[in-house]
Amino acid sequence: MDFRTTKPIGQDIDKFDFQQLKFGNGYDHNWVLNTAGDLTKLAAKVSSPVTGIGLEVYTNEPGIQVYSGNFLDGKVTGKKGIVYKKRSGVCLETQHYPDSPNKPDWPSVILEPGKVYNSRCIYKFVVEK
Numbered sequence: 790m791d792f793r794t795t796k797p798i799g800q801d802i803d804k805f806d807f808q809q810l811k812f813g814n815g816y817d818h819n820w821v822l823n824t825a826g827d828l829t830k831l832a833a834k835v836s837s838p839v840t841g842i843g844l845e846v847y848t849n850e851p852g853i854q855v856y857s858g859n860f861l862d863g864k865v866t867g868k869k870g871i872v873y874k875k876r877s878g879v880c881l882e883t884q885h886y887p888d889s890p891n892k893p894d895w896p897s898v899i900l901e902p903g904k905v906y907n908s909r910c911i912y913k914f915v916v917e918k
Contacts (some may be wrong), residue, residue: 790818798835798879802857808910815859815876819852819887826851833881841918847911848883850888856880883910 790807798816805811809818824830826849833853836843846853858878865873889898900906 790816793819798857799876802876805832813859814856816855816879817855817859819884821852822848822850824848828911831908832846832883835879835881836917837913841916843915843917845911845913845915846881847913849907849909850883852883852884852886854880854882854884856882883908 790810791800802810802815810816819856820833822831822832824847825838828847828849830847831845832848832856833846834843856879858876858880861873861875861877863872863874867873885898886895889895
């Protein structure tokens with residue numbers, strides 16, 4: 790589950806020696822970001838070596854949930870009749886860490902009366918060819 794260096798998303802997805810991949814049937818995990826809430830710092834990037842199309846993600850949130858479509862079952866048909874099967878997509882969801890209310894050392898998710906919650910996420914498409 791180490792994405793600090795570039796590799797295909799599915800390269801290690803079936804390595805079930807890591808129990809969380811087995812339980813989730815793939816990725817549905819939260820990664821801690823090292824961007825310190827700075828919207829100018831890249832939080833995540835996915836790209837296709839075939840098309841050269843990439844997606845960059847910037848956020849002020851401390852984490853990003855990566856979900857790999859583990860339970861798509863082929864019952865959903867999209868544009869041009871494409872059927873969405875298991876792991877036929879990926880979702881990058883910027884957010885706080887799961888179970889944050891119970892972890893006092895983690896960034897707080899408690900919104901006090903009179904306070905404003907501000908979450909920003911920028912999805913930037915790029916072409917690398």
